Amino acid sequence: MDRRSFFQKAGLATAGAAMATPAIAQVSQKVVWRMASYFSRSFETIYAGAEDIARRVAEATDGAFEIQVKAPGDAVPAERVLDAVRAGTVEAAFAPTSEFWEIEPTYALATALPFGLNPRMANAWFYQGNGKALLSEFFASQGLYGLPAGNAGTQMGGWFRKDIGTLDDLKGLKFRISGIAAKVLEKIGASPQKLAIDDVYSALERNQIDAARHLGPLDDAALGLYRVAKYYYYPAFWDAGPAIHALFNLEKYKALPPRYQAILEDACAAANTGMMASYDAKNPRALREIVASGTQLRPFTQDILDAAFAANNALCLELASKSPYFKKAYVDQLAFRKDAYMLTQVGDYTFDTFMVIQQRAGKL
């Protein structure tokens, strides 16, 4: 049967039916929102995530729904973006909620718990597990609606001036690290330091701190920390799949036309995958530059990982006893993680292992 007779037999129209349909007049509400970014423009790839959402929303509405991305200080300082979006001073924010975990520990869980879900598992839990329902319940209690809108993958463990051979080497180590990870590091002997990122370089140079974590190869290379700390450790066991959230003032979100809500949902999902893809595409070159600078790559030793794993389990139980939102989401995530790491061994992880072996053998 040739193609024409097949289509005739199937009774299908061959001319574009779509062209003959009428135009519909729809009323589009002009909406102008401000999205306050926690990240400055110098975090190019993360900052671009907020701009990506704005572009997608604008294109999907012919500009009727306009989101103006504001760098820290333009609308509100970085540390106030959560307050501002909760108060409705800005309609939206783009932030790692974990930075606000001292207000409520579920803000940490929404981004990443130490030894938590990797990026793919985080998506599975949020989009198709109980994650969206559980986090939406929490966010609503805070006057927010939130969607993951970016991920950076498993981050690097940081820059160390000295080789860290064993858990003992961490004792008293002045380590620039924040959030829930700082608590875990403290429990295993380190001395966490709060320090603005702009001050890290000189603090390392002047021996005021021994180590500092920032993000991954791309953002770290830009800071030039390899000049003041020789050892670059991995992985950031506290940041396996850190989600960056688009946060919306709940009342303002509810007041949006359903069409705009749908567009926002798709734009954030696309931006979520887009940021991960962007890091994955750019990180290899940055990592090569870092290694070319003379940096020594080092994995954290097993005793450090084991101690941190145990310390984190204890910490999360403490947090669960304090916050019902955290408890519910944590228990659910634990079950999900257990299943996910069972599943991955039968397929993805086995495949990746074979390929890693090929890579090391120079066969790729």
Place this chain on the structure above:
Amino acid sequence: MDRRSFFQKAGLATAGAAMATPAIAQVSQKVVWRMASYFSRSFETIYAGAEDIARRVAEATDGAFEIQVKAPGDAVPAERVLDAVRAGTVEAAFAPTSEFWEIEPTYALATALPFGLNPRMANAWFYQGNGKALLSEFFASQGLYGLPAGNAGTQMGGWFRKDIGTLDDLKGLKFRISGIAAKVLEKIGASPQKLAIDDVYSALERNQIDAARHLGPLDDAALGLYRVAKYYYYPAFWDAGPAIHALFNLEKYKALPPRYQAILEDACAAANTGMMASYDAKNPRALREIVASGTQLRPFTQDILDAAFAANNALCLELASKSPYFKKAYVDQLAFRKDAYMLTQVGDYTFDTFMVIQQRAGKL
């Protein structure tokens, strides 16, 4: 500074500016498209990917852009969906392009090459590497525009009636497998069989074939193949991150209003992540059911993987010599894969390895 004085000082309006803005009359073209699915409704999770795109597009346009998903046979039979969308008989299709690889080998590459990119790498290559440009060039030469709109993760290697201990056990083995993977299996001694999925159960039962691959745990459990084949092998080294594509007739796509094109782009990106999340959330339970049925899980042995890896390299070189589109995309993907498997060891893979160890030790 308390919150109120901070906001007053910052000169920010506290009332919702968005509410005061005027409505704009926009003209929306009513567009009705048909999307012919390669998969029948019995492939619930994959079929749902096409419906997911349709729902997202409808919600983002208040129904003005309507995509009617058609099961195989409703508009065109599964094996004709590519012809139909190229001819414009239907505006869109939802298919693994690899099924049409004999028309042009780049159709195989667009889905997954054996020992190719895992799902996250496939996204990175497409969205932020050269993938989109290279595949769009190829698709355009075929009268198509294509977007990844789903992924199923690393698939299972199939159901075997006998234990496959070494490469020798593959010799002459009647293995139901299609596509480029069949060529690789043939090169290492197996005897690939073409067989419709509905005939696989009885063929295994009657000893007409020795083995059959289908997809992953969720879809495989639904077929009940564990009753007729005891050994379930992994991983499908030919399907590490198989992309399911939304394919559009190029002329019809170009004729869409730019707003609808943007909405389609976001909907497909969201559906892409959504399908992966759906499989990841559902596969663990299916895998447990399969194991509970008495099925023996088995990894392919190293000699089989090594032989298949070498055979695939040779095959891809042959294909590259025949198709300039394939050659260009393949060479680009090889470089991307090499970088990606270098990068993953410094972060993601190391983290996953620690977690896999915890899972096996019963600590998750």
